[in-house]
Amino acid sequence: MMEEYAVVGKAFRSVGGSDKVTGRAQYLDDIELPGMLHAKILRSPHAHARILKIDTSKAAALPGVKAVLSAVDCPKLPFGLDVPDARIFAETKVRYAGDEVAAVAAETPKIAREALKLIDVRYELLPALFSPQEALQEGAPLVHEDKPGNLVKSYVIERGDVDADFAACDYVFEEEFASSRVTACYLEPFGAIARWEPDNRLTIWTGIQGAFQARSEIARALGMNPSQITVKVPAIGGAFGGKIWIRNFHPIVALLAKEARRPVKFVLTRPEEFAASRPRVPAKIKIKLGMLKDGTLVCKDTAIVADNGAYSWAAPKIVLNMSLRTDCLYRFKSVRTRSYLAYTNTTPTSGFRGYGNAQSHFAQESMIDVCARKAGLDPVEVRLKNAVRQGDLTLHGWKVRSCGLTECIEKARAAIARGRKPQADPNGTVKRGIGLACMNHVSGNRAGNNFDGSSSMVRFQEDGKLVLYHGESDMGQGARTVLAQIAAETLGIRPEDVLVMPIDTDVSPFCFGSYSSRVTTVAGKAAYLASLQVREQLLKLAATLLEAAPEDLDVREGRIFVRGGERKGISVADVCKSAIRTRATVGLTAYVAYDPPTEGANEDFYGDYSSAYTYAAQAVEVEVNTETGQIRVLRVAAAHDVGRAINPNGIRGQIYGGVAQGAGWALYENMVYEGGRLQNNSLRNYTMVTATDMPEVEPIIVETQDPVGPYGAKGIGEPALIPMPPAVANAVEDAVGVRIRDLPITAEKIYFSLNPECEGPAS
């Protein structure tokens, strides 16, 4: 039996929720500063072209225009992540349709837009590369002259003796899978406001996931010190990984504001969001898998070719995740992966819910079904037979401290079997099937020997209310709610009495940000530890006031009392007042920088690098019209091992959202390019799931009580999306016997697979 808590695991109103639904929440675009100007960015219409000339004089002369910038006016300092190849503006050439060429700040957005039309840019078109396969060919044109072969990064990772193991297998199967280019398409377009302060410091307001990472990247691009910059994070309207890292517009607004000597606001338009944001890294993944007759998965050989786009952001790290993580879902004896990440003349790709793990799960979880079917085995039984379990040390050195994978599989399987519709309609045109896919993910991700924790500062006020400072953005996932619950539980107060502060890098403790599904686990742990320290201070002071020993005291619902003698007590508020208003001088404050007990991976990518690993199984029922190929996802049973549910409603919310986003990717989301230009750059023709398309979702919370996470908790943010595409692909095969290997699984593809005699579109 797990321990019952007062606040943890209970339904609780989301912090900031009512502000959002009543329109009081302040998003970036709600912020108006005195004298503020509006910026617009001129982007390349070409995928690859040499810049012959940029003439901004006419734009600068337009009344109302206060600043015009292009590369000549800016520092030429490279920025970016593992492979810093970005510049503020394109210098000698543009590398994708959307590349930043110039920018204007003007009195109104309309004037700024007009001014863009007056900027004269002459281009000389260059041959462009639209796929990594083309880019990696001998003699291909170069996207960056100093990056031979267009190779951004490659990995070879090998454990055990794969070749010998293949030789000993009963079956060896090989298949190739491909994932499409999709965008996070959060509700609130990304943007920033910059204002220079009197002491030559810079303030940036931006709804970013990692405020401190943003501060150091902006500093790098501008040649400043991070501490000269303040990043403030207003309410964020969704992010999904697309707002972890800065964009070029961050240094651009700063420089425009400097030039104009006035604050400048920039917000992406929706077409810009589509053309110039950071889509998911598309990848072709070839898997060779060896298994025994009884279904034992033995070995796997994987080849990955992925698309980095024109500049390198998180794609190298994403491809690394793609190359490793699924190996640890089952008990493989040996694995080998060779991965290549190539530059192309397309929008730079980067992080999006799953961070590479979703792409490789589509491949592997499709592959498991293909192999099991070929071997005449039940794919779900194959998964159960090979699932990792608690206590395992995986072949990449992960220590599996808690694992509910088996339970997730069993529960999802049972749930989808209940209330199944008939497998075929009487007239024979509608067929139904079920499919299941599993997933493992992380709750944090230590890069090398870096910090992978979080910091928290809690402080009681004189009225007994608690202020909690942290640095992990709440982009709608509920970070603030979970942190309030953890602090309240630990201190024995009501969550309503915890004020979770907004992020301001001058005030907030140092944190990496909201990604890797890490916030509940690591920031929650930091908040827990800081709260424990304050609790100790609180009880010590209360003990003197109550004339009792601190170890005999307990605190619940804002009241401190002597255990057993519940009537003898004092309110937390009274103790706080004594601490602060009297000569007791007790701080009732704690600052904790917490780092989880993982060692991180070595140069060979071996090692335990996440505080906790999460597991899930999602089963879906689909309906396919055999005449038209149309698919409907009818039901989803989503079982997730979250360690311990701090906020069960929040978990369900993540599951509903992950299912929606995952189903959209599975069925129709796809950025379609022709000649390097995006054809569906608006919500009109980029098809996502709407409320009326949602399947019935049954969230199943599996609790395994992680030994490290706060109150046993692990992450949930990304996991809910990851199993959807392969689960749908597996269900489609179950329904109509066709296997779609490239996302999205459109009706058209199913139709042509069902009617191989018809000629499909040339792809």
Next chain:
Amino acid sequence: MNIQDYLVPHHVDECLAMLNAWGGRGRLVAGGTDLVASLEYGKAQAEALIDISAMEDLMGFEIQDHELVVRAGSTHRQVSAAPRIRQLWPALSKACGSVGSPQIRNVATLAGNVVNAQPAADAAVALVALGARAEILSSGGRRLEAVENLYGGLGQSRIDSSREILVALRVPVPDAGEVNVYGRVSPRNSLCLPIVNAALSLKTAGGTVLSGRIAMGPVSDRPFRPERAEAALQGVALKDRAALSEVGRIAGEEANPRDSCLRGCSDYRRQLLTVLIRTLLEDAAAQTAEEA
């Protein structure tokens, strides 16, 4: 967008006077769901917008002299929710009910759907199959035109919204034995333009089709009527599945959908039409069987 004035007339005469005063530089706006986007993207120009939504004499719909008169202010929501329309013109009701989303249907009008002249506009496709006529008013007088004759090319209406008002759409009341049906195929359920759509209106007697009108989109520059499929309909027994399939096949053959990287390749869309027309004929068969 360079709009200098936004005018709200209260009756048709006032509206005509405003159009005349702006001499072709003003433009009617109803729900604005098409026009505002066109103005924003520079696909339409106007110096003044004349909003028809406050005109009493353009509101509502009624049955008059064997015709349904849908005045120009009527929204998709009003039409799709009316029980009488659902009963007599299920094709129109369903077509209007599948436009966009509740928010769009609450403001967008059938008249705007027709004047915007898109080949797969849901209500327009149904109106063409139903043989609807448009009543158009200008300073030159009043005229009646078949909806299907209002098209002058892709997105081009023969109604000049800077000088003329479409005041009402007139749809004949079905006789005994007449049925009408509508259907569409789209990747998702809401806020999605159809990959293909179609409406049929059939005169039947004793389970046999006497004649029929078919309209489908987007397979041409306007709602398209497949002549050979309509001819093949004559004399078809509604119970004869093979014959219904044959009509679907012919309609698919006559259609000329474009290859689209977003909406699907031509062959696939042709197949969808074949299936859609056959399914709609089956629906019509079920309807006549119910009535018999």
